Amino acid sequence: MGRWLYVIADLSxxxxxxxxxxxxxxxxxxxxxxxxxSAEYLMRAKKLREMTKRFETKLVINDRLDIAALCGxxxxxxxxxxxxxxxxxxxxxxxxxxxxxxxxxxxxEDAVAAGADYLxxxxxxPTDTKKDAAPILEETYRGILKAAPIPNVAxxxxxxxxxxxxxxxxxxxxxxxxxxxxxxxxxxxxxxxxSLLNSYEDGGGR
Numbered sequence: 001m002g003r004w005l006y007v008i009a010d011l012s013x014x015x016x017x018x019x020x021x022x023x024x025x026x027x028x029x030x031x032x033x034x035x036x037x038s039a040e041y042l043m044r045a046k047k048l049r050e051m052t053k054r055f056e057t058k059l060v061i062n063d064r065l066d067i068a069a070l071c072g073x074x075x076x077x078x079x080x081x082x083x084x085x086x087x088x089x090x091x092x093x094x095x096x097x098x099x100x101x102x103x104x105x106x107x108x109e110d111a112v113a114a115g116a117d118y119l120x121x122x123x124x125x126p127t128d129t130k131k132d133a134a135p136i137l138e139e140t141y142r143g144i145l146k147a148a149p150i151p152n153v154a155x156x157x158x159x160x161x162x163x164x165x166x167x168x169x170x171x172x173x174x175x176x177x178x179x180x181x182x183x184x185x186x187x188x189x190x191x192x193x194x195s196l197l198n199s200y201e202d203g204g205g206r
Contacts, residue, residue: 003197004173005190006120006153008032008062011044013181015051021180022055024190027173030077030099032062045071060099065091075099077120080107085114101155103136108148119148120175123156124166128178138169145170159183160192167200 004027009018011033022029031048033041045061049071052059060075061068065088068076075097078085085100092098100111102119111119121144123133133156145152154166155175163174174193183189 002201003167003171004028004118004151004153005193005197006030006173006175007180007190008155008175008177009048009181010034011047015047017181017186018048019051019054020187021190022051022057024187025194026055026057026190028058028060028074028097030060030062030175031073032177038064038067042067042070045073049073058097060097068096075117077101085111085116089115102144102148102152103134104140105143105147108144108152112148112150116150118151118153118172119144120153120155122154122158122175124154125157125159125162127157138165141166141169141171160189160196163193163196167196173197 006028007021007026008030029052031045033044045067049059058074060077061073062077063082065076065083076088077099078088079101085098088098097117099118099120100116102108102111102121108119121141122136124136127133151172153173153175154171158174158176159179176193180186180189
């Protein structure tokens, strides 16, 4: 898999819209639900798992190892205040994808040493999805990429219009939520982002 298009969604975006986005070409989708019961979270995760089976899209669950295990997800994404990566790796073994948020070089190095498969680093731009997300400096991001020899997806306010910036620093992919799902035509945004990713894969870009 080349540079990843990584989508972050919750079921409030609507099953039809999510299915259309998956069909348009997404490498990974993260289910990130807030303020719902565990039973509801699991039900939504199972629903999304069935949807991803129809496409070549990996499913990771935000924060919740139990939900990821019970719905048969491909993996889990962990923040710095979640269960440590090393414990998640012991729980899952080698068969699952474990992603980790890393905003500093030390966090990136620790995640790699603990067994993370990929990192998410940002926030690149202001985002309504996470209003409290602190911005990342390009210098810091380049340092993270140098320190951590695993895929890194840039996150935070990413759109088809501004995605060139992290890609020009060497991002291994783009994590996008509102930039797709709140767009007038989500499928068109996926195609634009995929085209941009392909242009950097081919050695082009800005």
